[in-house]
Amino acid sequence: MKRKRIVVMGFMGSMPIAGVIWQHIHYIVGLQRLGHDVFFIEDSARLPYNPETFEVTDEFDYAAKVLARLARDFDFKNRWAYCARYLPGNPTAGLPLKKIRQLYREADAILNVCGTQEFNDDLLVSDRILYVESDPGVEQIKIDKGVKSTIQYL
Incomplete structure (x- = not known):
């Protein structure tokens, strides 16, 4: 099997x-064990939560620290990014915005875990974004009930 470049997106930093x-983590580690080149990107307009201060603020130092530690511990060091879309200039930690945009263009697959990744112009250059549900049943029930916002999102 050819090694794939896969981006896992979610909200474990915030x-x-x-x-x-x-x-x-189980997606990142599992895909790595299958031999793929895996990146984690959190590219969000949501403010992060800091469990040390019990606050939600626009500071993303704690989120970056968590992601850097996880990347070291689970072997995706130098393959992670946090992009603060809620701040002017979209500052990042980990990978620079230029590399994030390149990954969106070139990734073989982008996994949107829990559907927490908001769509933005940079991300929407990809036609390989996959929704990965972690709470089976919730979205399926919404679809069955005809919830338009869920249907449009998916």
Whole structure:
């Protein structure tokens, strides 16, 4: 099998609690073990939560620290990014914005874990964005009930 370049997207930096982190790490580690080149990108307009201060603020130092530690511990060092879309200039930690945009253009697949990744102009250059549900049943019930916002998003 040809080695693929895969981007996993989610919110484990901005919501650094055990269950959320696990939802993402098992995809990253599993895809790496299958031999793929895996990146984690959190590119969000949502403000991050800091569990040390119990605050939601526009500072993303804690989120970056968490992602850097996870990247080191789970072997995706130098293959992660946090982009703060809520701040002017879209500042990043980890990879620079130029590299993030390149990954969006060139990735074989982009996994939107839990559907938490908002779409933005940079991301929408890709036609290989896959929705990965982590809470089976919720979205399916919404579709069955005809919830238009869910249907449009998916």
